[in-house]
Amino acid sequence: MAGQQILDSLLMEFNALQVREILLAREGLKVSRTLVQPEYLAMICALLEKMGLYIAIHDKKYIYETDAGKGGWVSRYGFEESLEANHGACMIYVGIRPEDVLAAKNYEHSQNDCGLGESLGIPGCCVKMYIDSIERAEQKQNDYLEFTLANTRSEYPHNHWNNIAAQYFGYGLLSHYPCSFDCIPSADLAQKIHQILADYSRKFADMFLRYHQKNYIYTEFDGIFCLSGSTFEGGSIYYDPSKIEVTLDSVLASVLRSGNHIRVKGKHHFQVLNEKAQQVAEFEHPDISLLIFD
Numbered sequence: 001m002a003g004q005q006i007l008d009s010l011l012m013e014f015n016a017l018q019v020r021e022i023l024l025a026r027e028g029l030k031v032s033r034t035l036v037q038p039e040y041l042a043m044i045c046a047l048l049e050k051m052g053l054y055i056a057i058h059d060k061k062y063i064y065e066t067d068a069g070k071g072g073w074v075s076r077y078g079f080e081e082s083l084e085a086n087h088g089a090c091m092i093y094v095g096i097r098p099e100d101v102l103a104a105k106n107y108e109h110s111q112n113d114c115g116l117g118e119s120l121g122i123p124g125c126c127v128k129m130y131i132d133s134i135e136r137a138e139q140k141q142n143d144y145l146e147f148t149l150a151n152t153r154s155e156y157p158h159n160h161w162n163n164i165a166a167q168y169f170g171y172g173l174l175s176h177y178p179c180s181f182d183c184i185p186s187a188d189l190a191q192k193i194h195q196i197l198a199d200y201s202r203k204f205a206d207m208f209l210r211y212h213q214k215n216y217i218y219t220e221f222d223g224i225f226c227l228s229g230s231t232f233e234g235g236s237i238y239y240d241p242s243k244i245e246v247t248l249d250s251v252l253a254s255v256l257r258s259g260n261h262i263r264v265k266g267k268h269h270f271q272v273l274n275e276k277a278q279q280v281a282e283f284e285h286p287d288i289s290l291l292i293f294d
């Protein structure tokens with residue numbers, strides 16, 4: 001099958017993030033993991049095998065709940081059930097070598113985070129950040145974005161290749177949280193992934209890139225906001241309130257729609273102002289983060 005044909009057949013069954021993972025596995029960059037509903041498992045395995053891929057299936061089903069306020073995003077898998085259970089999703093590992101997919105599955109079974117991180121092609125510095133932050137992440141929803149931001153030493157705007165917030169809107173290039181927005185191995189990896197996707201379809205790859213080049217407001221429980229078409233100038237973000245994309249229509253969403261620029265006071269502190277430069281609201285809380293990219 002030609003590249004575009006492979007892409008089209010995958011897009012009929014999977015979302016863009018899953019397609020990215022399968023294409024990267026096909027190119028030998030990594031072993032990929034994805035959750036599949038059991039009723040589609042046989043059909044999906046047949047499709048992937050036709051593309052020359054090997055599959056291992058986790059021997060338990062995952063019962064998961066979506067995160068609050070993240071548009072269906074799942075950061076934690078809850079508990080496991082036997083494969084015979086009536087509910088739950090199957091985790092599959094996909095790669096070009098059978099020994100690699102089995103190794104990834106076994107690393108996950110034995111909770112070997114370093115081994116699994118390596119199988120999944122995650123830079124060692126980011127695996128370390130993940131392991132160091134597990135306990136604190138589990139106290140909330142098991143999301144690591146706040147640790148990426150906390151570890152970032154550079155000023156705004158950050159390197160857009162490391163913009164992991166793009167994933168919540170379905171188009172992130174990275175499948176892991178960078179150890180910081182300054183992480184060079186992650187930025188290099190995102191560029192490599194963009195090139196691999198572009199070899200299948202420039203249009204598909206550039207959709208991801210566009211989401212990396214946007215600014216975001218991340219909240220842990222009250223939605224994530226993508227400020228499409230916004231610009232960062234002189235310490236303020238200027239945005240079009242009609243172009244905001246949201247994962248949850250929260251109070252913050254309506255506040256943002258009544259303003260048109262944000263005065264940045266810190267990573268977790270900002271004022272929303274309207275076109276008359278009148279303050280609409282001020283926010284300062286560790287669970288609200290500004291993510292600004294070049």
Ligand SMILES: [Zn+2]
Pocket residue numbers: 123124125126178179180183184185186
């Ligand atoms: Zn890193």
